[in-house]
Amino acid sequence: MTFGEMDIRLLDDGTFKLDGGAMFGIVPKPLWEKITPPDEANRIPLRTGVLLVRHQGGNILVDTGMGTKLSPKLRSIYGLGPSLLLGALAEAGLTPDDIDIVVFTHLHIDHAGGATRLDDSGKATPAFPRAEHVIQTAEWQAAVNPNERTRGSYVPDDFVPLQDNGLVRLVDGDCDLTDGVKLVQTGGHTDGHQIVVLDSGGRKAAFLGDLIPTVSHLKLPYMMAYDLYPMDLVARKKALIETALAENWLLIWQHDPNIEMGHLRRQGDDVLVEAGSSLD
Numbered sequence: 196m197t198f199g200e201m202d203i204r205l206l207d208d209g210t211f212k213l214d215g216g217a218m219f220g221i222v223p224k225p226l227w228e229k230i231t232p233p234d235e236a237n238r239i240p241l242r243t244g245v246l247l248v249r250h251q252g253g254n255i256l257v258d259t260g261m262g263t264k265l266s267p268k269l270r271s272i273y274g275l276g277p278s279l280l281l282g283a284l285a286e287a288g289l290t291p292d293d294i295d296i297v298v299f300t301h302l303h304i305d306h307a308g309g310a311t312r313l314d315d316s317g318k319a320t321p322a323f324p325r326a327e328h329v330i331q332t333a334e335w336q337a338a339v340n341p342n343e344r345t346r347g348s349y350v351p352d353d354f355v356p357l358q359d360n361g362l363v364r365l366v367d368g369d370c371d372l373t374d375g376v377k378l379v380q381t382g383g384h385t386d387g388h389q390i391v392v393l394d395s396g397g398r399k400a401a402f403l404g405d406l407i408p409t410v411s412h413l414k415l416p417y418m419m420a421y422d423l424y425p426m427d428l429v430a431r432k433k434a435l436i437e438t439a440l441a442e443n444w445l446l447i448w449q450h451d452p453n454i455e456m457g458h459l460r461r462q463g464d465d466v467l468v469e470a471g472s473s474l475d
């Protein structure tokens with residue numbers, strides 16, 4: 196869809212499933228299961244969206260989905276369907292060589308997995324070989340020096356080959372990536388987590404990453420057990436919701452299984468999504 200001077204599209208990389216309890220943290224199951232019924236293994240359905248921004252400054256992808264490197268065992272644990280990203284890119288008329296910049300909200304497996312693929316010899320190699328890959332320094336450091344809590348979320352083969360090929364650009368804090376495309380370090384989910392804010396033709400939009408992964412997570416206490424800094428997260432989420440309401444931002448959800456984007460409306464104490472911006 197046209198967004199000011201840009202064209203934006205949420206590419207669907209496919210579906211996966213995670214434990215409902217982990218996705219909703221401290222919220223009791225009798226509350227969350229009414230909104231999102233779990234399967235027999237207590238998992239809820241999720242989608243992985245990848246944002247494509249076509250811009251006079253080039254073609255930008257935000258995140259790369261799960262990719263194709265996971266073992267059959269892990270694919271089964273995550274209920275992971277086939278990766279649809281390259282097909283969705285082709286439908287948009289682009290090949291991996293056409294991507295100029297890849298931005299990572301953070302380097303967890305469901306965001307960075309598609310940044311590399313296995314070559315014929317089984318070695319992980321960059322999937323977008325011409326692209327500069329932009330990452331917060333804090334996120335890079337967390338990913339290359341994981342601790343006991345975070346080790347399971349990072350797969351070195353997703354991002355080390357990018358550095359080996361000279362494709363990584365580290366940034367520190369908020370910055371303008373290019374005209375109308377701003378990176379905002381939010382922390383919360385991880386210290387180096389960032390969102391992408393678009394500002395074009397008088398309109399604003401935000402790709403939320405894991406700050407607000409699904410529409411259900413708009414409720415302030417609905418946070419993931421994966422969030423490393425929950426009090427930071429709730430403060431950032433609250434501030435973003437207020438700004439989005441006041442300035443009528445278009446919000447783009449990365450993991451919601453049903454709603455890709457929409458504007459917020461306040462109704463009593465609740466914040467609702469007025470979905471409307473369908474994707475072509």
Ligand SMILES: [Zn+2]
Pocket residue numbers: 303305306404405408450
């Ligand atoms: Zn995620």
